[in-house]
Amino acid sequence: MVQTKDGKYVAVSANCTHEGTKLVYKLADNQFYCPLDLSRFDINGKVVAGPAQQSLTLYIIDSNFSAGTLRVHN
């Protein structure tokens, strides 16, 4: 889960859909990127650049800031 440029919380599957490398979120680009073969995904998990061809799984986040909780689920 990351907090994007515009302050939203986003949760996607952590590993690249190409060969499973752990992804990194780049705030400057507002994208997830794979340090192994350089696939990139937007904040909704859709492929921006391959070699990955499958989207990431996007999870639902329920926030209750007055209670100080975030719940991530699918």
Ligand code: FES
């Ligand atoms: S493992 Fe991510 S692009 Fe290959």
